[in-house]
Amino acid sequence: MxxxxxxxxxxxxxxxxxxxxxxxxxxxxxxxxxxxxxxxxxxxxxxxxxxxxxxxxxxxxxxxxxxxxxxxxxxxxxxxxxxxxxxxxxxxxxxxxVHQHQGNPAGRSEAPPLDVVRPLTSSDFEAVARLDAEATGFQRRPLLGRLLEVGDAQVLLRQGDVAGYVISRLFGRGHVVGPVIAPTPDDAHLLIKAALSRLEGRFVRIDTAADTGLSPWLDSIGLLQISDALTMVRGTMPRSGPSRVFALSNQSLN
Missing domain, CATH: 3.40.630.30 (Gcn5-related N-acetyltransferase (GNAT))
Structure with missing residues (x-):
């Protein structure tokens, strides 16, 4: 394979x-x-x-x-x-x-201001876990705990409160950026830019659902779509929202 x-x-x-x-x-x-x-x-x-x-x-x-x-x-x-x-x-x-995007991002990504996106601290975990459960429809605390042990995590702030997060980590041929949980596509852009600002010159992969609308933007910054996968469910699809998943941790763990 x-x-x-x-x-x-x-x-x-x-x-x-x-x-x-x-x-x-x-x-x-x-x-x-x-x-x-x-x-x-x-x-x-x-x-x-x-x-x-x-x-x-x-x-x-x-x-x-x-x-x-x-x-x-x-x-x-x-x-x-x-x-x-x-x-x-x-x-x-x-x-x-799901669209798989990868490559070396074109140009340099500017990190958003620290009052918009900042590094995650241990006190943010409960807020991140709550947002993750809302976005996915199920509880992923063990996954989040392991991702935070090995990855570089940042949070999106709205009026001082945690409103989204991104984690990047070593994976495959380079780094994967995901999960990305955010309220809107623009917020997802901010989180991804924050992650990419720390990965200059690195090979990056991002897996995003087609209906997020992120694919054209990812293509435009040099992360080209190379393949897709059909998401399938057996049983009742978990209810989610208002925040949503803009990028997966990977296609197996989701």
């Missing part, structure tokens, strides 16, 4: 969820993982079958194991075109599209 996961990216994900593998003659030929968010929601991803082993039902076996582990939870995943038939047969429905 040539996905750019580092060993550290696998280790990070598996601290937050459970992975499954299939082996043949002592060699791993397929992987998959799921990530619980409380008793009601979960995400799934890192579903990979080696080229020589594709078309033999291995992906279906792993998917059935994931769904058995997740139980009655609503499940979200982001599917490649190759996986959509498999997921549809297991009750998943289309729920949106």
């Amino acid at each position: 040539r996905w750019p996961y580092r060993i550290e990216d696998w280790a990070f994900a598996l601290q937050l969820g459970q992975g499954f593998v299939l082996e043949r003659d002592g060699e791993v030929i397929a992987t998959a993982a799921w990530f619980p968010y409380g008793e009601d929601c979960a995400t799934m991803g890192m579903i990979i079958v080696s080229g020589a082993a594709q078309g033999r039902g291995y992906g279906a076996r792993l998917m059935d194991s994931l769904l058995a582990a997740a139980g009655p939870r609503t499940v979200l995943l982001n599917s490649t075109p190759e996986g959509q038939i498999l997921y549809t047969r297991r009750g998943f429905q289309p729920a949106g599209m």
Whole structure:
């Protein structure tokens, strides 16, 4: 599949969820993982079958194991075109599209003033967790805790209160900027600019839902769209708002 996961990216994900593998003659030929968010929601991803082993039902076996582990939870995943038939047969429905953008940003990003976006402090965690739950519709406190341990986090301020956040971290070929939680696209721009101002000259990836409207702007600053994935849900889509997710932590953890 040539996905750019580092060993550290696998280790990070598996601290937050459970992975499954299939082996043949002592060699791993397929992987998959799921990530619980409380008793009601979960995400799934890192579903990979080696080229020589594709078309033999291995992906279906792993998917059935994931769904058995997740139980009655609503499940979200982001599917490649190759996986959509498999997921549809297991009750998943289309729920949106994610655009993957990456590259070396053109020019220098100017950080917003510190009274607009500032570094996150430990006292901001509860506000960030509340905003994240409102935007996603489920509780991701363990994920947020781990992201804050390894990433560079900044918060958006409105009248002195935390109104959004961004976290960037090492991932894949460079850095990923996400999650980005904000009330409006303009606010998301501010948070992304703040993150990029600390990543000058670095390779950057951002995954954003198509309906955020961020893709044209990301293209314009040199982060070109290179692929997309179909967001699919099994169960009832979590209700969210008024803030929303403008960028994912990654397509597996969401």
